[in-house]
Amino acid sequence: MKHSTSPTPSLAGSSYAPSYATSRGQSPLPPPANHTRNCLSATSKSYKYLRRLLKFNQMDFEFAVWQMIYLFISPQKVYRNFNYRKQTKSQFARDDPAFLVLLVICLCVTSVVLAWTMGLNFLQSISFILYVVFVDCIFAGIIVASFLWIVTNRYLRSSSLEPDIEWGYAFDVHLNAFFPPLILLHFVQLFFYDWVISQPWFFSRLLGNTFWLCALSYYIYITFLGYNCIPHLKNTRLILIPLPIIFLFYLVTVIIGWNVTISFINFYKYRVY
Structure with a gap:
């Protein structure tokens, strides 16, 4: 793997910390990474990131798979x-x-299975895949990441002297939070759709709506973890405010007989017909 599993421990609070502020030239240790002078600008970082999209031999897919697995079992790691x-x-x-x-590969594969479940033809399936990748994931992610990027930098930083949250990191948080709901809704749920969820039973809408409750809760929780791990952000628990609202909405939909899964399946079909 290209990423180290035993990173250098933080120097904050240790006996070495004053040496950086008083006599860095005499210190045998290198300067902290966030003080290096050759840090790339946001534009340079974006260009470097996009350029690597075409260089598969330089990507660490093993570590990416590790992240996907741990987003389910231990997102804190x-x-x-x-x-x-x-x-x-x-x-x-x-x-x-x-x-x-x-993530895009997973989107394409699960969308093919979902398109087959919905009975879409070839052209409709291609259109559906493009919608899921570029609208549901990337475009919606840009909107969500931009909103949280503005809110965290303007209202959640403990001090204006603290560094800004990177927009790229906000988008990464969205991608992290998007993956578990994708697997739950576009893969696991399909095993129950034809013979349970699509039926006009109370248990059908209970099961289908529970999938959506778990997916949305997972998205919000992983998003919260993404901002809560940054030391100079305060009041990050505000990100969890939608959770009780979503649970209340879940109860209402079950009581009034609204099967959310069927509604979204119909919406997916409407977009490509």
């Missing part, structure tokens, strides 16, 4: 790695597009 990257490369955002590439 994934964000711990983002903190390590900040210490070593002076940026929270990923510099390796392997995760995005694998």
